[in-house]
Amino acid sequence: MGIREQYYTPVEFAKLFNIDKQTLIYYDNQGIFTPAFKKENGYRYYSAEQIVLFSILLSLRKLNIQGHLLAEYNKNPSNDKLTEMLKDKIFEYNETVESLSHKIECLHAKISSIQKSNNLPINNIMLIPHHQIYCQRSAVIHENTSYKDALLASTPLISSFATNLLTHQLQLSFMPVFKNLSDLSEPHQYRIVLLTNETKLFTNPLEYPPALYLTLIIEGAFRQNALRYITLMEEFMDKIGLTYKPLAFITPWQTFNCFENEKRKLTKIELNVSYE
CATH class of the missing domain: 3.20.80.10 (Regulatory factor, effector binding domain)
Structure with missing residues (x-):
């Protein structure tokens, strides 16, 4: 079986996810997601087994999971690690929600103060x-x-x-x-x-x-x-x-x-x- 039957080129692999091949090259350079195989001339090739893993990494990236965490998961993918990352992100988002709620309360207080002070000399x-x-x-x-x-x-x-x-x-x-x-x-x-x-x-x-x-x-x-x-x-x-x-x-x-x-x-x- 030839290499073309086992692996995808960066262009082919990128098309599966509707992304640019430069994204794959960037992920490789950052250590987030590496090709399954590299030839001596530097050409990258990705395997079919990497499709599921890369799908997970993309979904995590859309949740603003940081690159170094994606790299850690790529090295040792497991449900426990994935659950831990998602729980940490939930905690971070909850803190953001609390902060935004406080800011919204402050804005309402400002509006109330402005309305009360309409007659201020x-x-x-x-x-x-x-x-x-x-x-x-x-x-x-x-x-x-x-x-x-x-x-x-x-x-x-x-x-x-x-x-x-x-x-x-x-x-x-x-x-x-x-x-x-x-x-x-x-x-x-x-x-x-x-x-x-x-x-x-x-x-x-x-x-x-x-x-x-x-x-x-x-x-x-x-x-x-x-x-x-x-x-x-x-x-x-x-x-x-x-x-x-x-x-x-x-x-x-x-x-x-x-x-x-x-x-x-x-x-x-x-x-x-x-x-x-």
Whole structure:
């Protein structure tokens, strides 16, 4: 019986599975599936006994079984090995399903958050990038101390602010001490801080690296309705996928409308945030 009667050429064997012969050559080079016979001139030949085995390997490949696992099965094909591979793939797919289910839940939560925040006053909320911030700050101040009393007790810091206010861009703010954003709805400790972007204004200043700040402008004092403002910020962050760090600045100031002879007390809340 001649070799042509016992074996298939790569082209003939590939036609049985409606694939290109290059796929067979690739599998051979990767050690996944080798010909039954190679002649001295390098021509490959596949046997009829390999048809069933290659059918199994192709079906496993369609299930995204990795090449090295296919090679292991090709070397020692058995029902036990095949069952083990399929069970491992089921476990992998179950993990994928759980991960996708969690992502779907997150997407539904995002949709719900967006629908709930349709009336969010976006014009009052901004995302503002800050350059490097240099800071001088007071000691921690007791949570029951009013801002006014704290300022009166921080004479050296306030004097520095007053001296440099006209010649340097300084910001006088209050920096709350907190871990969770909800802490700000209750009485909390804080510091008085002087903030600037100028490197040489302070000696040995505390430095905060460039960052993004969620900035909320409100009318009146933050403490008067802190829970509402915290809820607005949380909804906004959830809506666009932001997380926060426990770093914030609260800056009261007032504006004067000379046409209406009216003063307005405003507060700026700046919260250090980043994208998830």
